[in-house]
Amino acid sequence: MQDEQLAELAQQLRVDAVRAADSASSGHPTSSMSAAELGAVLLARHLRYDFARPEHPGNDRFVLSKGHASPLLYAMYLAAGAIDEEELLTFRKKGSRLEGHPTPRLPWVDVATGSLGQGLPVGVGMALAGKRLDQIPYRVWVLSGDSEMAEGSVWEAVEHASYERLDNLTLLLDVNRLGQRGPTRFGWDLDAYARRLRAHGWHTVEIDGHDVRAVDDALSEAAATVGRPTAVVARTEKGRGVTAVQDQEGKHGKPLSDAEDAVRELGGVRTARIEVQPPPAARVLHARRSGGLTLPVYGTDDKVATRTAYGEALAALGAARTDVVALDAEVGDSTRTEYFAKEHPGRHFQFYIAEQQMVAAAVGMYVRGYVPFASSFAAFLTRAHDFVRMAAVSRASVNLVGSHAGVAIGQDGPSQMGLEDLAMFRSVPGSTVLYPCDGNQTARLVAAMADLRGISYLRTSRADMPVLYGADEDFPVGGSKVLRSSHRDRVCVVAAGVTVHESLAAAALLEREGIPVRVVDLYSVKPVDAGTLQHAADDTGCLLTVEDHRTEGGLGDAVAEAFSDGRPMPRLVRLGVRNIPASAEPKEQLHTSGIDAESIAAAVRLLVAEAMVHP
Template identity: 45%
Template sequence: MTSLVLTDSSQRTSDSQHLDLTIPVGYSSPVASLVLTDSSQMTSDSQHLGIYSSPVASLVLTDSSQMTSDSQHLGIYSSPVASLVLTDSSQMTSDRHHLLYHPERNMSGKTKAGGQQVVDYEHLQNTAHRLRILSIAATQASNSGHPTSCSSIAEIMSVLFFHTMKYNKSTPRDAVSDRFILSKGHAAPILYGVWVENNLYTENDLLTLRKIDSELEGHPTPKLSFVDAATGSLGQGLSIAAGMAYVGKYYDKASYRVFCLIGDGESAEGSIWEALSFASYYKLDNLVVIFDINRLGQSEPTSLQHDLATYKARVEAFGLNSIVVDGHDVKEVVKAFDDAAKTKNKPTAVLAKTFKGKYFPGIEDKENYHGKPLGGQAQSTIEHLKTLVQEKKKTEHVITSPVGSVPNVDLKNIKLSTPPAFKLGEKVAIRLSYGTALVRLATTNRRVIALDGDTKNSTYAESLKKAFPENYIECFIAEQNLVGVAIGAACRDRTVAFVSTFAAFFTRAFDQIRMGAISQTNVNFVGSHCGISIGEDGPSQMGLEDISMFRTIPGATVFYPSDAVSCERAVELAANTKGVCYIRTSRPAVPVLYKNDEPFVAGHSKIVKQSSRDEVLAIGAGVTLHEILTAAKELADKGIHIRVLDPFTIKPLDKANIIKHARECKGIILTVEDHYREGGIGEAVLSAVAEEEGINVKILAVEGIPRSGSPEGLLDLFGISAKSVVKAVQQLVDHPSPPTKKKY
């Protein structure tokens, strides 16, 4: 310890008053200078000045007299401290007044009376300017990007990452750390700049932005260790954040917080308001959504521009706590996030008034600069920003480590608690067995959850709710948010999420689903009420595009079970499959085809019926497989034999088995599906055999817009019934139909 000076610190008259310098084993001081001037009259019990595990460069208190209440103390814990100065901090008269420095909570080491943190606002502002400079440099190097959109959130990002958030720099996606979703993903350069500041990347790395061999893409993806979900298709990030927050509050029961930064332009998306409604309903007080209200959209000003009053009224109408701030005032932003942490039973919306291109001379708040590098104005803007940085030498950031813990979660090798329990031949709706499978899985692993959009009594997700209520999340009729919440719930491998609704309604959330694939999500989608076989409800309820839609998703697995046993096994397999999974469940009750111990593997088909005399390979799934089996009996009576194949998965398709059996059936394939022709089973089979000589494929599929009617009548009307199969097979094998008997 170099110097310790107390001046006029007399009259320490009570018991246990002390000045305490405690240096734990393994720590070296040194204390360069500690000066207290006129710190007299510390008259109550247990008053003390404590410095723990220095070094302390300088500590000065002037006129800090009359600290008269019990347990008043000045404490500095786990320095270093560059400088601490308190002037005229007298008359601290209430109980338990104290000065505490916790360096894990701030950068500067400054504290003030009352135990309140003193933040180095200048450092945060300087960091914001450096982030602006990095954003300009990166977009200039790539000759593309959004520097003005980065500039509007510079102070917000600085405060979030270098004051408010608690996370591990080395493992930012660990389960206990705070979460951050940049919903306005086009501002990716400033997020990357944060991690330059955190020394994960160099400034030279940042200059590879958007290059083909760089992981720093135009919009963030989970290829990066600090990104949970891909963003950039606007309006989606908040739902993902809400899913994370739900898991944190109700499953992990942890202290981590979730922050989502959205643009004012994307707040026109209905999915944003679906997410706000969800977050409010479930009292997600661990969620903070920050509106970057910078007034300007891509092509023109936003609808509300800087009408903060309307934003405030809207978010409050949705049940959120709202805080309006100047988004470029670090003091206001710090206070907003601190106040949000104290708000209970509702999420907080921080409404930040900002300006696009803030601190960019001649560019700030001007139109026609969206998505453009600064070009010839870049260098002068950077030089201007450098003049605003007050630090001669960059101050090292001290990041707050996460506190508390989260439960250990193991999502590997999840099995049904008991095998399927169905009888061969009994009629069971395939959708019903989805519910029984969920219960069996959750019995084994309580991190298996189901989400639904108010169709749980139709999809049978309600079976899980009845067995394990806490494992079910009702998302109501808001399919885009439903999908986003599921993606968020599955992040960081905290849950195995199954999402169900009518197959037709997933089309509304296709953008969220495709972004889920880019996010490397493992969410499982279950679409019931598929095809015209639902009957009287009519075409608005009939999922006829879903196979095509999910087949286009990179890496997706598309299950199409044809009975209750195969459906339960599909659910089990999906729980253990990486990437997006889709399970197509049918409404009608159909006979059980497989024994309860029948093994199933994705990409492996089943031969349901065969003989040495087969002339056609007929492929169907779900309802149409049963129509084919009915037709096979009638054809056999006519002396025509067909082989019947159940693909089980449409993607991956069992190409080898299809080709093998097609060649054993004279090279003739007939596909029958309760789906539109485009992108369905038939076209999947055509793609599989396209390069094979001597194989011909005929497709029976739904053509045109269907209508209401009985399931049997519709199957017949649209040419995918057993009757239609018989007719098609007869034509394929060139067996003329027997002459019709004349009626008298």
């Protein structure tokens, strides 16, 4: 297209953004209008994409990080012939694929965006996959707004992209000066953004974002830059082209009051269709499955930490499947992902202490067809919760592993103790939450995670623990294990991880006192084994849950929900961490929090005594 035609295409994108928002009576047309030239030039001259084959391995990736500007994205899809005008005008309506913020309900959308500050970190993951895994020269284009440059996750991405020399990544920064409630931090000071990016090692190009020739030259310069990522810092005007809203405060997130007049001012409706450049031929490095997964095996006389079993099982899984990748946040010696790094260095990625970037990169690698396992301390994964939440919206399958869970880590103190992680991951839609108590169980669950859909979380422990199960034992997701049982049981103790061993010790002590106790290892916290729990409730009438976690949202709540279908609720007592821990020995921590064997036994005695008084 000639420059004049590109300028017309930009106007067409503006008009269609206005029309879509007007049809919906909601949306963000002004934020879309500022980036129209950026979208037009990218679509017509630089993007290499086959809309008929979104799975084509050579396709460029385009991430609209400022997801509220979705009318611009949908206008681009219309111009490319991917959708028709009828669908454009279903924007934000029930049943439409064109949601208020884009999601992978559309085949050309890789990840859901709109929670600002996520597009560039996910783009880093895609670019890493292209460089180090796919080894295909596709480019990753990320369109961000100036407001989201205040997010810390953006700067985690900026720093990591430079460190990895991702010259296949380009940031298109739409500096339109206005945020939701008024001016942004730096307004139109392009150099304020550019010098910060340059300080991190980026190549920058500062332009008038409404000059199509300048945009075209900048995108060409980005593609020609070797050894570092490029940011095109573009000065734009929010609501560009319509006098009533152009560079006006208070117009964010609202359709234009007179859309027909705005369309006339923009020159009317256009119907140009763009022939987007096809991607080059590319070959996928197909994942190899040896079919001979050999998991580590531990004897019943052994003691092994579940974090160690995780690391050894992950390394074994990596040997059997070349689509498995491991991501670390500078704690691989603690989480034991270092075992994978030593055996499969080409598929191990170090993100240092940047948990948001690590989880975002895992999503980006999943988009490119890989099976990511991202690991850190359970406590630190809470920082990345918004990325986990949006990964579920993106329908991504990502495996997350949190080590050093609970007060059982001992002397490190409360800042290092994951005590909210089960609740966090249970709340994610479609998630799987697993909490093993021994080495063989951990190894089997790691292997199962690789084939699960959605967000999967494995909680591991720091200390060596006895091996309870044989290597041939099966641990289906959604199952549990009854470790002690008799027809005389007075109480059923439900535990997971560390507290399984404490519960068994308590049961042995109570047995000597003539109080038989059933013990259930609820290693699958979500989905939960409702059948076993309901059967135990029928047999004993009383359940006692014990967890190295806050009592809110964890194991106890998972058990309670198994009785939320209207059946009679058994007597249910929950032991968990209710205090703010301080440094102490692991055994002291468990006792102080009331979740050790002595505390469990005391709670059972009280329950049995109350049952005798109030049967």
